[in-house]
Amino acid sequence: MAGVVLAEAEVRADLDLSPRLTLRLPEGAVRTWSPADPHLYGLSVQILDAAGVVVDEVRSYAGLRSVSIDGNRLLLNGLPVFQRPVLDQGYWPQSLMTAPSDRALAHDIELGIAAGFNGAPAHCSIIRTCLAIATRSSPMRSRSRTASIPSIAP
Incomplete structure (x- = not known):
């Protein structure tokens, strides 16, 4: 669904040189990217100052997928892909x-x-x-x- 916020999270960026953020999607909203369904999630990352004012923002997209090798097989999202x-x-x-x-x-x-x-x-x-x-x-x-x-x- 375009424009629907599925998840939000915050992390302080002033306490660590490389802060990490875990963003958890609701179980029913997880949709993996594949050649048959190239679903992409829209992303917006904002940096706020101490008063909560946006000082920088970037918008991008990401797909959820896993890629691995099992013997001589390529696996995408755990499934073999020729x-x-x-x-x-x-x-x-x-x-x-x-x-x-x-x-x-x-x-x-x-x-x-x-x-x-x-x-x-x-x-x-x-x-x-x-x-x-x-x-x-x-x-x-x-x-x-x-x-x-x-x-x-x-």
Whole structure:
């Protein structure tokens, strides 16, 4: 449900150099991310001053998932996943190796899904955009960086 607050928590940030916060979702609200259901939770993190006034805020998103190896099997959320990736080099006539728009990059991902692939080692020149689109589109994508393609660290 968009806009519904599922959980809130607080931690003091002035007592420790690396404060930790545990955010517990209600049992019925837990929805794991998977290629079949790429659910993402919206997040808002605020820093308040002593008077309770917001001095900084960041908004992002996160998916809940576990990834592990069992022998020679990849497990996603405890279930085996057979990887069927395609090497996506990305080519667009009007811009060569860089997608001309987020929509063009999303379309490239959608074509791979339609062809039956569930992942792609992608060479992205704009890593954050690539990961955001791929995460919302559902195939499992790994990112790689090469010296010939500049990238922004996530």
